[in-house]
Amino acid sequence: MSSRGIAVAGLVALLAAVVWWWMDDEPVLSPEPEYDSPVVEKKTSVAVPPVKTPEPPPPLPPASIPERSPKQAYLLAHYGSSSSSASDDLQLVESALQSFWQLYKNPDLLRVGSNEAILRVLMGDNPEGFEFVSADNSFIDEQGRLVDRWGTPLRFHPISMVNIEVISAGPDRRFGTDDDVDQRAKSKGP
Numbered sequence: 001m002s003s004r005g006i007a008v009a010g011l012v013a014l015l016a017a018v019v020w021w022w023m024d025d026e027p028v029l030s031p032e033p034e035y036d037s038p039v040v041e042k043k044t045s046v047a048v049p050p051v052k053t054p055e056p057p058p059p060l061p062p063a064s065i066p067e068r069s070p071k072q073a074y075l076l077a078h079y080g081s082s083s084s085s086a087s088d089d090l091q092l093v094e095s096a097l098q099s100f101w102q103l104y105k106n107p108d109l110l111r112v113g114s115n116e117a118i119l120r121v122l123m124g125d126n127p128e129g130f131e132f133v134s135a136d137n138s139f140i141d142e143q144g145r146l147v148d149r150w151g152t153p154l155r156f157h158p159i160s161m162v163n164i165e166v167i168s169a170g171p172d173r174r175f176g177t178d179d180d181v182d183q184r185a186k187s188k189g190p
Contacts, residue, residue: 075096075132076096076134076137076139078092079093079137079139080149086149089168090182096122096132096133097110097166097185100121100122100132102188103128109126115154116143119133123135148170150173152169152173154167155175162187163184165184167180168180
């Protein structure tokens with residue numbers, strides 16, 4: 001027999017011995033200690049006063065979930081405010097887009113492209129009819145476009161379906177100049 005055969009036979013024998021030892025049904029018991037005198041337990045009784053369980057608190061009223069209504073299309077309520085800047089305005093637009101993306105996990109619902117198409121969806125032309133932007137907003141022109149504080153329609157430049165650059169032409173009302181203001185709106189979802 002070769003040395004390889006001997007090694008295999010030895011390994012099999014060792015494995016069989018380990019399995020036999022492990023499968024042994026008789027537990028190994030240690031001998032019980034011997035005591036000089038019997039142990040006597042002394043029982044004492046202690047009076048335990050009854051525990052008062054506190055009254056459960058009254059049930060809470062059911063949570064009220066506000067109805068989704070046009071009155072709650074407040075996301076651009078402060079858009080164009082005299083106490084804010086053009087950058088603040090675009091952050092509000094970004095918040096409206098973020099809210100849309102959080103509610104609707106399907107980015108295809110936001111028809112990326114024109115100012116009018118995006119604004120239509122944000123004003124309620126979506127599966128739930130939920131208004132993120134009120135149609136009464138004074139910064140929506142006759143063509144249904146959202147304009148900046150200088151009256152120029154915003155540009156919505158789609159980087160992707162969930163990444164949109166929103167651009168204001170700024171005070172000179174011309175795009176591509178140094179006073180332009182922009183904000184990137186990007187979905188935080190999957």
